Amino acid sequence: MDYSEKTSDIPEPKICISTSDFEHLEQRQTFYENYLEYLRGPEIESNKERGLIEQNVVPKILAQLDTELDEEREYLKAILCCAYQMCSGLRAYIQSEINNVFFRCIHETEQVDGIPELLEVFAEIIGGYEVPLKAEQEQFLVDILLPMHKLDNLEFYPTELVKCITQYLEKNNLLAGPLIVGLLRFWPKMSTKKEVLFIEELEGILEMADWLQFDVIQEPLFRQIAKCMSSTSSRVAEQALYLWVNPVVLSLVEANYEIIMPIVFPALHVISHNKWVEDIMDLALQVLSMFLRMDKNLFKELAFNFEAEREKGKQFELEREMRWKKVYELEAKNRALHFKDQKLQSTSQKLKFEFKIYPESIIEELKSELREPKHKLHQIYRPYAGSRKHSVQMKSTIRNFLLNVEKNEKT
Structure with missing residues (x-):
């Protein structure tokens, strides 16, 4: 039996990258090496045309790059670079997906793992740009590379970021x-x-x-x-x-x-x-x-101006201290006057309160009884107070007030 015809009818399996079935790094390492060998093979372009390498490979590689294992990230970077070099039809898609990762890093997650490797990949991509650069290629510099400087984790990828910028400057x-x-x-x-x-x-x-x-x-x-x-x-x-x-x-x-x-x-x-x-x-x-x-003359002029400005600064500081000293003195005077006003105001408020409680007829009665003994005054005040303590306070306040009134009438 001729098995060549049978085997030619069997479709070849599509290549996909998925490490969910490999729990250990050794297993994933073997998988990555085999995949790299496949990408570097001579039949890669024909396999791409038959659909054996699909676009869904790229997001899986980028997702797997977010790992803390340096060795695994190096394998994934090599796979991504090889896929970009060997598959011309995937280049625009790879660039757009990498840009999306950078945008998420800048505006959302501030992801650290995998960013240095992606910058190295993009440095190689920039190195392949033709001169003069296109507008969208220069826009990547403004939209992504410059804003990445503001991230707090810049110290994790300074060399790779500078390498990308250097590639741009070499082009323009x-x-x-x-x-x-x-x-x-x-x-x-x-x-x-x-x-x-x-x-x-x-x-x-x-x-x-x-x-x-x-x-x-x-x-x-x-x-x-x-x-x-x-x-x-x-x-x-x-x-x-x-x-x-x-x-x-x-x-x-x-x-x-x-x-x-x-x-x-x-x-x-x-x-x-x-x-x-x-x-x-x-x-x-x-x-x-x-x-x-x-330039000696310019140097001497700058030195003279600097000393003059420093003297002006010292004079300004002295004047400012004097102004603040006057402010503190005025504040102390105002505080003393305010305290006196508050004392007078509290006294007048107490008197107004007493006049509201005791009508004028009662005050006249109290005037006539001022020279009576203290026990008689106590009997007079008792009906107009709510408690004994309150009554004593009211009596002393009204008594002092009436004494002042009599003094004023005599004068």
Whole structure:
């Protein structure tokens, strides 16, 4: 019997990736190796055309990437790269699915596991872009790569993110301007680790930037660098000062020192006198000496203006202290007057209350009985009080009031 005809009629099974049946890493590792061998085979394109590789493979790979096992993520990254290279019809779909994972990471979950591997995959994808870049390809830089800098877990994938940005700059160095503006927009305020990473990335971008765009971004850029040099964190201040050692940055500063020196001079002057770390003070003095060599007259003018501004600041502080001292004195006087007014007001309110309880006829009667003995007055007041304690208080208050009335009538 000829079995060749029988076997040719049997359809080949479709390839799918699912690790739910493999509980141990060794079993999954064998599965991944076999799948990689299949993808690298010579018949991959013909199998793709017959539908043996389907689109539902890509979401399963991306879902499996969210694992804590580094070795497993490396296998999945290799599978994803191989599928992108070998299956041209799946490339657009793979890019869109990876973009969806990045969007969820930025706006929803902030997933960490698998993000470095996906960035490495996308770095290879960016490396294959043709020049000039298309608008949608540059949009990925603005919509995904720049917003990923604001995430709290940036320290888990800085190298891979910088690699993607470097690939873009190699294709078009005019993107350095928007990149620097985006970094300044997402510059961290509370994390010193992220600030150090931002400065390192900024240095790499400046090395590949186009000088034509430097005039537009130099002022906000060096304002931020001055803030970093004045940081209370020694790591941030030191990393910012090391920028001045870079020859590319030095050449940019020498070409635009008239604009840059007034921006950074106050910070450098304060650091050179007040910083508690000796290495940072030495770096600041080196930068100041470099500025002195560039333009002595401008340096002296900036130093004079700085001292004048500092004297103005001291004078302003003294005047402010004097103004606050006057405010405190006025407040104390007002408090004393307010206390007297409250005392008088409480006394008048008590008298008004007594007049409401005791009619004028009773007060006249009390006037006539003022010189009577105390036991007789006690008998007079008793009908008009609710309790003994209240009666005694009322009697003393009205008695004092009537005595004052008689004194006024005599005078």
